[in-house]
Amino acid sequence: MDKSVSFVLGTIVGAAAGALVGYIFAPARNTSFDKSYRSRMDKALAEGNKAAAEREAELRREFERSKRRYTPGQTSA
Numbered sequence: 127m128d129k130s131v132s133f134v135l136g137t138i139v140g141a142a143a144g145a146l147v148g149y150i151f152a153p154a155r156n157t158s159f160d161k162s163y164r165s166r167m168d169k170a171l172a173e174g175n176k177a178a179a180e181r182e183a184e185l186r187r188e189f190e191r192s193k194r195r196y197t198p199g200q201t202s203a
Contacts, residue, residue, distance in 0.1 A: 157163070
């Protein structure tokens with residue numbers, strides 16, 4: 127292939143790749159970037175942290191209940 131044809135094809139492929147990356151990672155239309163802006167990833171991380179904290183609290187409550195049911199040195203009748 128001729129150098130100019132390769133250059134034109136490379137330019138077209140590069141522009142298409144850039145447009146695709148821009149479309150995927152750009153914010154949605156009419157998005158305002160004020161102090162209350164949160165990305166989808168921020169929201170997902172916050173929900174994950176909340177779920178983890180709730181699960182940890184549930185497991186701690188369950189652990190405390192199981193400790194109360196049986197104390198060391200206790201004999202079964």
